[in-house]
Amino acid sequence: MKKALIIGASSGIGKALALRWAAQGITVYITGRRENLLQEIQQQYPQQIKIAVFDVNTLQNNFHLEKIASEAGQLEAIVYSSGVGEFNKQLDFTIEKSMVDTNAVAFTQIADWCWHYFKQKEKGVFASITSIAGMMSSRHAPAYNASKAYQINYLKSLRLKAAYEKLKLIQFTDLRTGFVDTPMAKAKAKFWVADVNKAAAQMDSAIKNKKKVAYITKRWRLVGWLSRHFS
């Protein structure tokens, strides 16, 4: 792989994956709203890392993606890492909406753009960092779990659509992730918390090996299986 784009790479998992790819000599476009953090990451690999600052919720995503793609020439992998995860015990709609906006609405716009982009190129990988939470329900974070379930189902649907249209070289990868040690992992009761670099390494491998679904880290497959059979 020579060129990739990670949407939501100013911190956490997206950042770790960007640094990993840059160290491998891959040109990586990284995005987010916090320009200062993006610049700090770029300084570590000035030749490999390019930055673009935008808020996915303004829904100007097609404009930004066109600009990045025209500069890059050919993006082989695009990863959607932007996400919001909040506990919302009060069921405050504003908080619910922030998760639906980022994890479902902006995700959809970007996934659709990637569909058309890779269809035109006849190959490529779109991957999204979903969550084990998307396989379960939660009374504390209904919109988070529901929006991750949406991503899981949407990716599955795009996979079906690609198979129907015989687009064999386009892959939609569901990076179904358990707890990773980033500010996003807010639950008090956490277990099997993965180091962010370990999670990024497994995502790297899943994307390059064109996996449909990858449990990050691998042991979360067991929880996935239990949730499919008992929830």
Ligand SMILES: NC(=O)c1ccc[n+]([C@@H]2O[C@H](COP(=O)([O-])OP(=O)(O)OC[C@H]3O[C@@H](n4cnc5c(N)ncnc54)[C@H](OP(=O)(O)O)[C@@H]3O)[C@@H](O)[C@H]2O)c1
């Ligand atoms: N950590 C975990 O335990 C865990 C588990 C399962 C799934 N995940 C998923 O992994 C993904 C990455 O999360 P993380 O753990 O790495 O947390 P993080 O460090 O908080 O990263 C979230 C990223 O999303 C970006 N983002 C958020 N809202 C955005 C917006 N409106 N526009 C553009 N970018 C936006 C942030 O950039 P800016 O703030 O600079 O915009 C940041 O780069 C998320 O989708 C999350 O749901 C995480």
